[in-house]
Amino acid sequence: MKAAVLQQTHHPLVIEQRELPDVSEGQVLIRLHAAALNRRDYWITQGLYPGIRTGVIQGSDGAGVVEAVGEGVDSDWIGRQVIINPGLEWGENEQFQSEQFHILGMPSDGTFAESICVPASAVFEKPAHLNWHHAAALPLAGVTAFRAVSRAEVKGDSLVLINGIGGGVALLAMQFCMALGARVLVTSSSETKLQRALEMGAAGAYLYCQDDWVKQVLGDHGMVDAIIDGAGGTGYRNLLQLAGPGGRIVNYGATAGPADRVDLFKVFWKQLKLIGSTMGSPADFEQMLLLVREAKIEPIVDSVFSLEDVNLALARLAESTQFGKVVIEINGINS
Amino acid sequence: MKAAVLQQTHHPLVIEQRELPDVSEGQVLIRLHAAALNRRDYWITQGLYPGIRTGVIQGSDGAGVVEAVGEGVDSDWIGRQVIINPGLEWGENEQFQSEQFHILGMPSDGTFAESICVPASAVFEKPAHLNWHHAAALPLAGVTAFRAVSRAEVKGDSLVLINGIGGGVALLAMQFCMALGARVLVTSSSETKLQRALEMGAAGAYLYCQDDWVKQVLGDHGMVDAIIDGAGGTGYRNLLQLAGPGGRIVNYGATAGPADRVDLFKVFWKQLKLIGSTMGSPADFEQMLLLVREAKIEPIVDSVFSLEDVNLALARLAESTQFGKVVIEINGINS
Numbered sequence: 001m002k003a004a005v006l007q008q009t010h011h012p013l014v015i016e017q018r019e020l021p022d023v024s025e026g027q028v029l030i031r032l033h034a035a036a037l038n039r040r041d042y043w044i045t046q047g048l049y050p051g052i053r054t055g056v057i058q059g060s061d062g063a064g065v066v067e068a069v070g071e072g073v074d075s076d077w078i079g080r081q082v083i084i085n086p087g088l089e090w091g092e093n094e095q096f097q098s099e100q101f102h103i104l105g106m107p108s109d110g111t112f113a114e115s116i117c118v119p120a121s122a123v124f125e126k127p128a129h130l131n132w133h134h135a136a137a138l139p140l141a142g143v144t145a146f147r148a149v150s151r152a153e154v155k156g157d158s159l160v161l162i163n164g165i166g167g168g169v170a171l172l173a174m175q176f177c178m179a180l181g182a183r184v185l186v187t188s189s190s191e192t193k194l195q196r197a198l199e200m201g202a203a204g205a206y207l208y209c210q211d212d213w214v215k216q217v218l219g220d221h222g223m224v225d226a227i228i229d230g231a232g233g234t235g236y237r238n239l240l241q242l243a244g245p246g247g248r249i250v251n252y253g254a255t256a257g258p259a260d261r262v263d264l265f266k267v268f269w270k271q272l273k274l275i276g277s278t279m280g281s282p283a284d285f286e287q288m289l290l291l292v293r294e295a296k297i298e299p300i301v302d303s304v305f306s307l308e309d310v311n312l313a314l315a316r317l318a319e320s321t322q323f324g325k326v327v328i329e330i331n332g333i334n335s
Numbered sequence: 336m337k338a339a340v341l342q343q344t345h346h347p348l349v350i351e352q353r354e355l356p357d358v359s360e361g362q363v364l365i366r367l368h369a370a371a372l373n374r375r376d377y378w379i380t381q382g383l384y385p386g387i388r389t390g391v392i393q394g395s396d397g398a399g400v401v402e403a404v405g406e407g408v409d410s411d412w413i414g415r416q417v418i419i420n421p422g423l424e425w426g427e428n429e430q431f432q433s434e435q436f437h438i439l440g441m442p443s444d445g446t447f448a449e450s451i452c453v454p455a456s457a458v459f460e461k462p463a464h465l466n467w468h469h470a471a472a473l474p475l476a477g478v479t480a481f482r483a484v485s486r487a488e489v490k491g492d493s494l495v496l497i498n499g500i501g502g503g504v505a506l507l508a509m510q511f512c513m514a515l516g517a518r519v520l521v522t523s524s525s526e527t528k529l530q531r532a533l534e535m536g537a538a539g540a541y542l543y544c545q546d547d548w549v550k551q552v553l554g555d556h557g558m559v560d561a562i563i564d565g566a567g568g569t570g571y572r573n574l575l576q577l578a579g580p581g582g583r584i585v586n587y588g589a590t591a592g593p594a595d596r597v598d599l600f601k602v603f604w605k606q607l608k609l610i611g612s613t614m615g616s617p618a619d620f621e622q623m624l625l626l627v628r629e630a631k632i633e634p635i636v637d638s639v640f641s642l643e644d645v646n647l648a649l650a651r652l653a654e655s656t657q658f659g660k661v662v663i664e665i666n667g668i669n670s
Contacts, residue, residue, distance in 0.1 A: 093581065096580035096581035097606070245430070251599050253599075253603065258596050261595060269611070274597075274602070274610075276601075276603035276604070276605065276606050277603055278606065
C-alpha cells in the first residue's frame with residue numbers, strides 16, 4: 001500500500017510502498033477513503049513534538065471501510081463505513097490522559113496511507129450525513145473542540161468568544177456552541193475569515209490585530225461567559241478583561257507562547273476559571289459524535305489534496321490561511 | 336459606644352464615642368464580645384482598597400449577643416450568642432458576587448465597636464464548641480477558605496498544597512482539608528510556622544525561600560492534586576510544576592502580584608484548572624459552619640488585643656509574623 005512516511009524532520013514526507021499491516025487480535029483493518037491534517041502533523045515535520053521517531057506513517061484523522069477484523073472482533077464490522085478515534089489508551093480518569101495516551105500517526109503508524117490497523121474500540125460508525133471528506137475532518141479537531149466546549153461549561157444562554165476562527169478546532173467549537181444554543185463571537189487577523197464566520201452564524205466578529213478590539217467587544221456585547229483560545233501569548237491579558245464574573249477561559253493550545261502576565265486579582269475578584277484542555281477521552285469522542293449526529297454538524301473543509309500531494313497539504317497548513325480542515329483523499333471516494 | 340474609626344488613611348484608627356445604632360426593619364443589634372482582623376483591614380488603613388470612605392467603623396469579623404431586633408425579626412433571637420457573616424448582598428448566582436456585594440467594615444460600619452446592627456439574615460448561631468475569640472476569628476477567613484477548598488474540589492484522597500501557612504485563610508483551609516480527610520503539605524518562609532503546621536497534622540512542610548523546595552516536594556510526595564495560594568507573583572510558575580494531571584490551583588489572593596509567566600502548555604497538557612476565589616456566598620458560609628460544627632474545628636488565634644489597642648493589632652498584622660488570627664476583645668468575655 002502507499003503511505004506518507006516521516007523519514008527526516010525538516011524534510012518532505014516520503015511516499016513509500018509499505019506492506020499491508022497484519023490485523024492483530026482486537027484490531028480492525030480499514031481501507032481509508034480520506035484522512036485529514038492537524039497542526040500536530042506540521043509540528044512533527046518540524047521536529048517540534050515529543051517522542052518523534054522516523055519511519056512512521058503520519059496522520060491522525062481517517063475514515064474508511066472495515067476490510068478485515070482480528071481475533072475477538074465481531075465480523076459484522078466488515079464492510080461498515082467508519083471513522084477512527086485517534087486518541088489511544090486515554091486511561092481511566094476522565095479528568096486527564098494517562099502516560100500511555102498517544103495519538104495515531106506518531107509514534108504508531110497513522111492515516112496517511114491506503115490502509116490502517118487500529119483497535120476495534122477506536123472505531124465508530126461514520127455519521128450518515130457526513131461524506132468521506134467531512135468524516136475524515138472530524139475526529140481529532142472534533143474531540144478537542146468538544147472537550148474544550150464542555151470544560152468551558154457552555155450552555156444555551158452562554159455568550160462565547162472563540163479566538164482564531166478558521167482553525168479546525170475553533171470552527172468545530174463554534175459549531176458545537178451554536179448547536180447548544182449559545183451565541184458566539186469570533187476573532188481572527190483575517191477579514192475574509194470573519195466574514196465566513198458571520199455567514200455561518202457568528203453573532204460578532206473582531207479583528208484582533210486592531211488595538212481597540214477588546215473595547216469593541218465590550219461595547220457591542222459586554223463581557224462574555226466563556227472563551228475558547230488556542231493562542232495564549234501576550235493577547236492572553238485581553239481574555240482576562242473580556243471574561244465576565246464567573247467566566248471560564250479554556251486553552252487547547254498556546255501557539256503564541258506562554259501568557260506573559262496573568263492579573264490574578266482579576267482572576268479571583270471575577271471568580272474566573274482558567275482551564276487547560278487537550279484532545280479528549282473516549283467518552284468525549286462518543287458524546288461529540290452524538291452532538292454531530294443530532295445537530296447534523298458538518299466540519300468545514302478548506303481544501304482537498306491527493307495522498308501523493310500530502311506535502312502540498314502540509315504547506316497549506318503552514319500558511320495558516322486555511323478556513324477549515326485540510327483533507328487528503330485516498331483510494332478514490334467512489335471506490 | 337466605643338468604636339475604632341478610619342478618619343484618615345496612613346494614620347492610626349481613632350477610638351471614638353458613637354451613638355448606639357438604630358435597629359432598622361429586618362436587622363438585629365448585637366453587643367459584640369470579640370472581633371478579628373483581616374488583611375483587608377490593613378489594606379484599608381493603607382488606602383489600598385476600592386471605595387474607601389472616612390468616618391467608617393472598621394472591622395469585618397465579629398461575634399456577640401443579640402440585644403434587640405428590628406421589625407419583622409423573630410424576637411427569639413434576643414439573648415442568643417451569634418456570629419456574623421460579613422458578606423452582604425452576594426446576589427443570586429453562586430458562581431460570583433453581585434455588584435452590590437460588600438463586606439462589613441467598609442463602606443458600612445463594622446465590628447471594631449461595642450455594638451453593631453446587621454441584617455438578621457447575616458446572623459448565625461455561634462457554634463457551641465467555640466469560645467468568643469474562636470468565634471470572632473472564623474467568619475471572613477472561614478468562608479474564604481471554605482470556598483477556596485470547595486472550588487479546589489478537595490476530597491478525602493486529595494494531596495493538597497497550601498502556601499503561606501500562618502495566615503488566617505491558609506490555616507483554616509488546612510483545617511478544612513484535613514477534616515475532609517485530605518493530606519496537606521504547607522509552605523512558609525518561617526521554620527517556626529512550618530513546625531506548628533506539622534504539629535497540627537500537616538503531612539509535609541517546606542521553606543519556599545529555599546531554591547530546591549519544588550524538587551523536595553516532588554521527591555517526597557510527587558505532584559499534588561490541589562493547591563491553595565494567596566500569593567501569585569513569580570512563585571506562581573512553581574505551582575504549575577507541582578500540580579499533577581487534572582490538578583486545580585485556587586487563588587484567593589495575589590499578595591505577591593500578577594503571575595509573571597504562565598506556561599499554558601503545562602496548563603493544557605496536564606488539563607489543569609487555575610481558579611479564582613474570593614470570599615464566599617451565604618451558602619458557602621452555611622456549609623462552612625456545618626463543617627466547623629461537625630469536625631469541631633477551632634480557628635487558630637495568634638494574639639488578642641483590647642479595642643483600645645486596635646492599632647497595635649493592626650501593626651501585628653502588618654509584620655506578617657502572626658500564626659493565626661489577630662483578635663480584638665470587646666465588652667469583656669464574661670460580660
